[in-house]
Amino acid sequence: MTVPTLTLNDGKTIPQLGFGVFKVDPEETERIVTDALEVGYRHIDTAAVYGNEEGVGRAIAKSGIARDELFVTTKLWNDRHGADESKRALGESLEKLGLDHVDLYLIHWxxxxxxxxxETWEAFPSYRDQGLTxxxxxSNFDHRYLPQILDTGIIPAVDQIECHPQFQQIETxxxxxxxxxxxxxxxPLGQGKVDYADTVIGEIASAHGKSWAQTIIRWHLQRGHVVFPKSNNRDRMAQNFDVFDFExxxxxxAAIDGLENGGRVSGDPAEVN
Structure with a gap:
């Protein structure tokens, strides 16, 4: 199965369906990412603070998949902001991943x-110019924090934000x-904190012979989002990947859009430091 790609505002392309490793045990990361790659995922999203970049790197190295067939993202943690410190942090992430560059580098919060x-953001184009990303x-820059980034004239290619049917980032x-x-x-599925199966999503899923999770993933894809469903279970990984045979x-x-109620389920960017 070929995952569709989106063209970013810098002219590069990004696979629309990826695999995230947030809260994946570092001891289990290599196995879990190996499973994801074998299922067909080619877009892996990690971060320095996850503590599992080494496991991601080992899985990639052992996969035998050509580097240009993979899209790898990592993120700068909050205690490494600043021009000099962020460059050191990126170098450490690349060393842990065993890569000479990532495809996407993000400020995490x-x-x-x-x-x-x-100041940190203004240093990021140099990392791109040097071929490090x-x-x-x-990531997590909503309508309150994105304007100061945009005022630099350096436009982010993506904003990785909490987004699911009841919290669609309407203001951002x-x-x-x-x-x-x-x-x-x-x-993207509400982190297990929202009973989406008991909403109109359950009815729509039944009509298509799909799970509620597959239905939400499909909604994200049709809304033009890049989406990272997460699972440590290979069968569930495969189910989350099986979303390209229905529409x-x-x-x-529109019915799923109508579930918006402003219900954030995780950290408010104003409170994460």
Missing amino acids: PTPENNNSV TSIGV RPLLTEHDIKVEAWG LTTAEV
Whole structure:
């Protein structure tokens, strides 16, 4: 199965369906990422703070998959902001991953108390120019924090943000659309904290002979999001990957859109430092 790609505002392409390793045990990461690669995932999303970049790197090295067939993302943690420190942090991540570059490097959180995300962001194009990363972006920068990034004139290729049917980032979307910044949805299924099966999503899933999770993943894809469903179970990984043989109708997409209620299920960027 060929995963569709999206073209970023820097002209590069990104696989629309990826595999995230948030909260994956470092001791289990190599096995789990190996399973994901064997299922067919070619887009792996990790971060320095996850503590599992080494396991991701080992799985990639052992896979035999050509580097240009993979898309690898990592992220700068909050205590490494600043121009010099962020470059050192990227070098450490590359060493752990066993790679000479990543495809996408993100600032993980805006960390407003540190008040140096702009300085950090202004250093990111140099990492791209040096070939250490292909594309650059941000994570968890919503409508409150994205404007200061945009004011630099350096436009992120993506913004990786919490996004699922009841929390669709309504206030942030106009900025993202205006600057052609792609949404990367983390927590795309509500992190198990929302009973989506007992909503209209359950009815739509039954109509297509799919699970509620597959239905939400399909909704993300049709809304133009890059999406990272997560599972440590190979069968569930395969099920999450099996979303390209059906399509939601316009009415079904609209019905899922209608579940928006502002219900965040994880950390508010204003409070993460």
